[in-house]
Amino acid sequence: MRTLIKNIFLIIIITLNSFTVFAKDNLVTDLSESTVEISSTFSGADILLFGAYDGQKNDDIIVVVSGQKGNIKVDKKEKKFGIWMITESIKFSNVPKYYYIASNRKIEEITNKTEIKKRKLNFNNFELNNNKIDYKNLDKKWYEALKRNMKKKQFWKIEENSIKLNKNTLFRKTLSLPSNVSTGMYIVKILHYRKGNLISQEESKIKIDKTGISANIYNIAQNFSAIYGIIAVIIALFFGWFTNFIFRRI
Amino acid sequence: MYIYLPIAEQPINAFIVLGIGWLVGIIMGMVGIGGGFLLTPLMIFFGIPSPVAVASVANQLVAPSVSGVLSHWKSGNVDFKMGTILLVGGVIGSSIGVLIFNILNAIGQLDLVIKLSYVIFLAIIGLLMFVESFKLIIQTKRGKATRGKLHQHNWLHGLPFKTRFRKSKLYISIILPLIIGVIVGILAALMGIGGGFIIVPAMIYLLGMPTSLVIGTSLFQIIFVAANTTILQASQNQTVDIVLALILLIGSVIGVQIGSKFSNLMKGEHLRLFLSFIILLVGFKLILDLVTIPLDIFSISVIK
Numbered sequence: 058m059r060t061l062i063k064n065i066f067l068i069i070i071i072t073l074n075s076f077t078v079f080a081k082d083n084l085v086t087d088l089s090e091s092t093v094e095i096s097s098t099f100s101g102a103d104i105l106l107f108g109a110y111d112g113q114k115n116d117d118i119i120v121v122v123s124g125q126k127g128n129i130k131v132d133k134k135e136k137k138f139g140i141w142m143i144t145e146s147i148k149f150s151n152v153p154k155y156y157y158i159a160s161n162r163k164i165e166e167i168t169n170k171t172e173i174k175k176r177k178l179n180f181n182n183f184e185l186n187n188n189k190i191d192y193k194n195l196d197k198k199w200y201e202a203l204k205r206n207m208k209k210k211q212f213w214k215i216e217e218n219s220i221k222l223n224k225n226t227l228f229r230k231t232l233s234l235p236s237n238v239s240t241g242m243y244i245v246k247i248l249h250y251r252k253g254n255l256i257s258q259e260e261s262k263i264k265i266d267k268t269g270i271s272a273n274i275y276n277i278a279q280n281f282s283a284i285y286g287i288i289a290v291i292i293a294l295f296f297g298w299f300t301n302f303i304f305r306r307i
Numbered sequence: 308m309y310i311y312l313p314i315a316e317q318p319i320n321a322f323i324v325l326g327i328g329w330l331v332g333i334i335m336g337m338v339g340i341g342g343g344f345l346l347t348p349l350m351i352f353f354g355i356p357s358p359v360a361v362a363s364v365a366n367q368l369v370a371p372s373v374s375g376v377l378s379h380w381k382s383g384n385v386d387f388k389m390g391t392i393l394l395v396g397g398v399i400g401s402s403i404g405v406l407i408f409n410i411l412n413a414i415g416q417l418d419l420v421i422k423l424s425y426v427i428f429l430a431i432i433g434l435l436m437f438v439e440s441f442k443l444i445i446q447t448k449r450g451k452a453t454r455g456k457l458h459q460h461n462w463l464h465g466l467p468f469k470t471r472f473r474k475s476k477l478y479i480s481i482i483l484p485l486i487i488g489v490i491v492g493i494l495a496a497l498m499g500i501g502g503g504f505i506i507v508p509a510m511i512y513l514l515g516m517p518t519s520l521v522i523g524t525s526l527f528q529i530i531f532v533a534a535n536t537t538i539l540q541a542s543q544n545q546t547v548d549i550v551l552a553l554i555l556l557i558g559s560v561i562g563v564q565i566g567s568k569f570s571n572l573m574k575g576e577h578l579r580l581f582l583s584f585i586i587l588l589v590g591f592k593l594i595l596d597l598v599t600i601p602l603d604i605f606s607i608s609v610i611k
Contacts, residue, residue: 097550099311100318127609132415134604140597141604142419154609202605210607236311236318239609267313271550274313278545286541289366289549290534293556297373300560304374 083111084249084257091261093234094268101236104263105229110249112225117160117167117250119178120220120230122263124155125241131203147199148188154239156180156213159230161220168253176248176255180204180213211235240265314548315359321554324353328367328555332562334585335371337569338578342559343368343500344432348425348589350551357421358412359548361499362540366552368501368533371563372526379523386474386520390527392481393506396488397532403489404496405539412544422593424498429590432504437583443576475516484514488528496536501529 089105106120129152135144160167164178174182181204189195207213212235222228232245243263249256267275278285309318327349331342343364350360379385411417466480487509491502506525510516516524541547 095311097311097313098309098318100309128611130415130608130610132606132608134601134606136600140419140423141599141601143415146415148610199605202603203607206603206605206607209603236309237316271311271313274549278314278541278547278549282545283538283542285545285549286538286547289541289547289552290369290537292549292553293366293369293537294373294530294534296553296556296560297370298377300370300564301374301377304564305378 084247084259085109086247086259086261088245088261088263090263092264092266093238094266095238095240095271096267096269097271099236099271101238102234104232104234106232106245106247108228108247108259109226110228110257112222112249113251114225115252116222116225117162118220118222118228119158119160119164119167119176119248119250120232121176121178121246121248122155122157122232122243123153123177123246124243124265125153125239126151127154127239128152129154129203129207131199131206133199133202147195149200149203150186150188151183152185152203152207153183154212154241155234155243156207157232158215158217159219159232160217161222161228163217167250168255172253172255176246179215180207210237212238234265238265240267310550310554312355312548312551314363314546315355315551317354319353319355319551324350324551324554325558328558329562330558332371332559332564333566333569334562334582335559336563336566337573338566338575338582342371343495344425344428344498344504345585345589346555346559347421347499348429348593350555351422352592355548355551357418358408358544358546359551361408361421361497362537362544362546363548363552364499364555365495365533365536365540366547366549367556367559368495368499369530369537370556370560372501372529372533374560374563375526376523376530379526382523384520384523385527386472386516386524387527388470389472389475389477389484389510389514389516389520390524392470392484393488393491393524393528394531396485397492397495397528398488398535400489400492400494401496401532401536402492402539404493405536405543407493408496408540409543419597421498422597424494426590426594426597428494428498429586429593433583433586433590436579436586440576440579440583444580447576475514475520477515479514487513488532491528492532492535495529495532496539499536501525501533503529 086106086108093102128148128150130146130148132143133145134141158178164173173179177183187195204213220228220230243265245261245263247259249258308321310321311318331345335342347360347364350364351357376385408417411420466482468481469478470481471478487506491506494500494502494505503525507521510521510525511518537547
C-alpha cells in the first residue's frame with residue numbers, strides 16, 4: 058500500500074514537473090528507488106522507472122541499465138574418459154555483469170545500425186578483452202557462449218515491446234533485478250528517439266549494496282578471513298555444546 | 308522463507324535446508340556415522356557452488372561432533388591419547404588437503420575432483436554397507452552368527468615408535484594412527500566430511516581398538532580436523548558460508564539427538580540397508596550428471 062501511494066504520488070509529481078520543464082528539457086525521468094539493499098532476506102528487487110517526455114506520434118523510448126564490469130570465465134567441457142570435464146577456458150574481462158535493454162518496439166525498427174553500435178543497444182558491441190593474445194582469431198562460439206549463458210542467468214536481458222507509451226507523454230517500466238545480482242553502481246540510461254535520431258537522453262543511477270548482517274558477514278569474511286574462520290568454529294562449538302546441554306535435561 | 312547466503316551469494320530456502328540438515332542428523336544419530344558425505348552432495352544439488360558446499364559442511368561438522376564427544380566422554384568412551392595422535396595427523400592432513408584444494412581450484416578442476424571423489428566414495432561405502440547389512444539380515448534369519456577374531460597381529464604391528472594406549476589396551480606404533488589421521492584430514496578438506504566411515508573401520512580392523520571406544524575417539528579427532536579445515540578454508544579461499552553452516556548445524560544437531568534416542572526402534576542392519584540405498588542413489592545422481600551430455604557444453608563463472 059505504501060509503495061502504491063508513493064507511486065501515485067510520483068506520477069503526479071512527474072506529470073506536474075514535466076509540464077513546467079518541457080520548454081528546456083523534453084525528457085524527465087525518475088526511479089522509485091535509487092538504492093537497492095541486499096539484506097539477508099533479499100530475493101530480487103523491482104524498481105519502477107517513470108518518465109515524461111515531450112513526444113510526438115511514433116516517438117520511441119529505449120531504456121538501458123548497465124551494471125559494474127568484471128571478469129567472466131567461460132569453460133568448455135569435453136567428454137574425456139567417459140565423463141564431461143573442463144578442457145578449455147577463456148577469461149573475458151571488462152564484461153558488464155548486468156545489462157538490460159527495454160524498448161517500446163523492435164530496436165532495429167527504432168534506429169539504424171551505427172546508432173545501435175554506438176549506444177550499445179544489443180549485446181554485440183561491448184569492448185571486451187580476453188586472456189588469449191590472438192583476439193581477432195578467437196572463435197566466435199566463445200563469445201556466443203558467454204552471451205547465451207549471461208542471458209540464461211538473466212544477467213543480460215532484452216525486452217523489446219515492453220515499454221508502454223501513454224499519449225506520447227508518459228511511460229513507465231518495472232526494472233526487475235534478479236536475486237543473484239552483483240553489487241555496485243548501476244547506470245540507467247533513458248533514450249528518446251524521433252525518426253531514428255536521438256533527441257534527448259537522461260541518466261540515473263541505482264546503487265546496489267549489501268547491507269545488514271549479510272554485508273557485515275561478507276566484509277569480515279573478505280577482510281578478516283582468519284578471524285572469520287575462528288568465529289565460525291566457535292559458533293559451531295557452542296551449538297554442539299549447547300544442544301548436548303539441552304538434550305541431557307530432556 | 309528465503310535467506311540470502313552472504314558467501315554463496317544467493318538466496319536459499321531456509322526451511323528446506325534446515326529440514327535436510329535435520330533428516331541427515333537423524334540418520335547420523337541412528338546409525339552413528341557422520342553425515343558430511345550426504346550433506347555436501349545435497350548442497351551441490353541445491354545449486355551451492357561445490358567449494359562453498361565443502362567448506363561450509365566442514366564448518367557445520369564441528370557441532371554434531373562436539374555434542375557427540377560430550378556424551379561419549381560421559382560414558383568414558385573416548386581414548387584421548389589415541390585421539391590426540393589421530394588429530395595431529397588430521398591437522399597435517401587437512402592442511403595438505405586445503406593445499407590440494409587450492410591447486411585444483413587454480414587449474415579449474417576442483418569441481419570435477421570433488422564430484423569424482425564423491426562418486427568413488429559413495430559407491431564404495433554404499434556397496435560395502437549394502438553387502439554387510441544384507442549378509443547380517445540373512446544370517447540372523449538363518450539363526451547363526453559368525454564372529455571373527457578380535458584383532459590380528461600382522462606386519463603393521465612391527466612398525467617402530469611403539470606406544471602404550473592404556474584406554475584401548477593396545478601397544479602399537481604411532482605411525483599407523485598418524486597416517487590414518489593424515490588421510491582422513493585430506494578427505495575432510497577436499498570433501499567436507501569427517502571421514503567417520505573410513506576412520507571407524509580403520510580403527511577397528513587396522514589398529515584393533517575396542518569397538519566401544521571407536522566412535523567417541525573418532526568424533527574427538529573430527530572436531531579438530533573440521534575446525535582446522537574451516538579456519539584454513541576461510542582464511543585462504545573465503546569459501547565458508549557461516550549462514551549456510553549455521554542453518555545446517557541447527558538442523559543436524561537436533562536431528563542427531565532425536566536419531567540417537569530412537570536408534571533402538573529399528574534394527575541396525577535394516578537401517579544400514581536403507582542408508583546404503585540413499586548413499587547409492589546420491590552417488591548415482593552425481594555420476595549421471597558427470598556422464599550425460601550437458602545442456603550447454605559451455606558454462607560461465609564470475610571470477611575476481
